[in-house]
Amino acid sequence: MPMLDSICFMPFKLIALDIDGTLLTTRGEITPRTSQALNQARQLGIQIVLVTGRRFNSARELVLRLELDVPLVAHNGALTKNIETLEVVDFHPLDDVIAREVIHFGRRHGVDMICNDDPHGLGTMVIEGISPDNKALHRYLNLYRSSVVEVPDLVEYVQTPPIQLTVSGRCDPTDEFELKLREVMGDSVQIFKTRYRSYDLTILDVLSASASKGESLAAVAARHGVAREEIMAIGDNHNDLTMLRYAGLGVVMGNAEEELKQMGFAQTASNEEDGVALAIERFILET
Numbered sequence: 624m625p626m627l628d629s630i631c632f633m634p635f636k637l638i639a640l641d642i643d644g645t646l647l648t649t650r651g652e653i654t655p656r657t658s659q660a661l662n663q664a665r666q667l668g669i670q671i672v673l674v675t676g677r678r679f680n681s682a683r684e685l686v687l688r689l690e691l692d693v694p695l696v697a698h699n700g701a702l703t704k705n706i707e708t709l710e711v712v713d714f715h716p717l718d719d720v721i722a723r724e725v726i727h728f729g730r731r732h733g734v735d736m737i738c739n740d741d742p743h744g745l746g747t748m749v750i751e752g753i754s755p756d757n758k759a760l761h762r763y764l765n766l767y768r769s770s771v772v773e774v775p776d777l778v779e780y781v782q783t784p785p786i787q788l789t790v791s792g793r794c795d796p797t798d799e800f801e802l803k804l805r806e807v808m809g810d811s812v813q814i815f816k817t818r819y820r821s822y823d824l825t826i827l828d829v830l831s832a833s834a835s836k837g838e839s840l841a842a843v844a845a846r847h848g849v850a851r852e853e854i855m856a857i858g859d860n861h862n863d864l865t866m867l868r869y870a871g872l873g874v875v876m877g878n879a880e881e882e883l884k885q886m887g888f889a890q891t892a893s894n895e896e897d898g899v900a901l902a903i904e905r906f907i908l909e910t
Contacts, residue, residue: 634853635669635853635854635855635871635872635906635907636668636669636670636849636853636854637669637670637671637672637693637843637844637847637849637853637854637855638664638669638670638671638672638854638855638856638857638903638907639672639673639674639840639854639855639856639857639866639870640671640672640673640674640856640857640858640899641673641674641675641676641857641858641859641860641863641866642673642675642677642682642685643675643676643677643817644859644860644876644878644879644894645857645858645859645863645876645894645898645899646673646857646894646899647894648894648895649894649895654897654900656897656900657897657899657900659900660899660900660903660904660908661689661899661903663903663908664903664907664908667907667908669907670692670693670847670849671689671691671693672691672693672694672695672696672840672843673685673686673689673691673695673696674696674700674836674839674840674856674863674866675695675696675697675699676697676698676699676815676817676826676828676862677697677698678697678698678739678746678748678767678770679695679697679698679702679704679745679746680745680746680767680770681697681767682695682697683695683706683745686706687706687707691706693843693847694706694712694713694843696713696836696839696840696843698739698786698787698828698830698834699787699813699815699828699830699834699835699836699862700715700830700834700835700836700837700838700839700840700865701714701715701716701717701786701787701830701831701834701839702714702715702742702786703839703842703843709743709744709745711742711743712842712843712846713839713842713843714742714786715830715831715833715834715838715839716742716784716785716786716831717784717785717786717787717788717812717829717830717831717834718784718831719781719782719783719784719785721808721811721812722738722781722784722785722788722829723778723781724808725788725804725808725812725829726738726777726778726781726788727778728803728804728807728808729788729790729800729804732800732803733754734790734792734797734800735750735753735754735757735760735790735791735792736750736777736788736789736790737749737750737788737789737790737791738750738777738780738781738785738788739785739786739787739788739789740785740786741786742786745770746770746786747770747771747772748764748767748770748771748772749771749772749773749774749777749780749785750764750771750772750773750774750777751773751774751775751776751777751780752773757791757792759791759822759824760791760792763791786830787828787829787830787831787834788828788829789826789827789828789829790826790827790829791824791825791826791827792824792825793823793824793825794818794820794823794824794825797825797826797827798816798818798825800827801814801816801825801827804827804829808829810832811832812829812830812831812832813829813830813831813832813833813834813835814827814828814829814830815827815828815830815835815861815862816828816860816861816862817860817861817862818860818861818880828862835865835866836858836862836863836865836866837864837865837866837868837869838865840854840856840866840869840870841869850871851869851870851871852871853871854869854870854871854872855870855871855872855873855874855902855906855907856869856870856872856873856874857873857874857875857876857891857898857899857902858873858874858875858876858879858883859875859876859878859879859880859883859894860879860880860883861880861882861883863875863883864883864886867883867886867888872889872906873888873889874888874889874890874891874902875888875889875890875891876890876891876892876893876894876898876899877890877891877892877893877894877896877898878893878894878895878898889902891905
């Protein structure tokens, strides 16, 4: 697979960054070297856009802290919003009929599901109860308790198109459910998987068939007059694949899923080893 030193320089104008496993360390921090590289790139007039699977409100604080002036692409591309005005720039809602079908299917297979809603506000996570043994999901929901709404019946709740549905559970059973869901739903939805093997956790995001990180990155680039050849995208997981393929240069982290490392993208160091900084230095700052 091509490493950083084997790739030719391109005149980049926009850097698209995944957050977890890419921009942030496992401790949820941006290293000083990465922060410096981002600042230097911005001083050259290069725009930075965060393209994440996180909920809008979960990622908004980070964008505000970095003082980025490009809209945030959240929910794996389903929702792009201005972080200050909360203006919806791009929205690909999940059809409510399809959403109810997915919820019914999930119930039959005993999976835990979240409905992400409130696209015009800060966002809510609607649940109808989580399995007691799904400790990872309980920990996550406790972090954002103020955004969680529990209802007696999720199917009854979904009467208008939500942002997305999310399934979260242990790797092997959730991977098996993914295969079954894909077989049933076909191309009526997009299903993006984020796998954290060290935590035995797989997250499945079920979105509109028109939603993806790549599609929303293309929309952001068009609004800012940036050609795809002028974009460098950096990511680490399956849900980053569409934006890695769309960008003029796709770079995968050293900690990326092995499948991504075999797809011919450039590779950098891990999120614990300043991988984002190294890529920015190599392709932008050292040219």
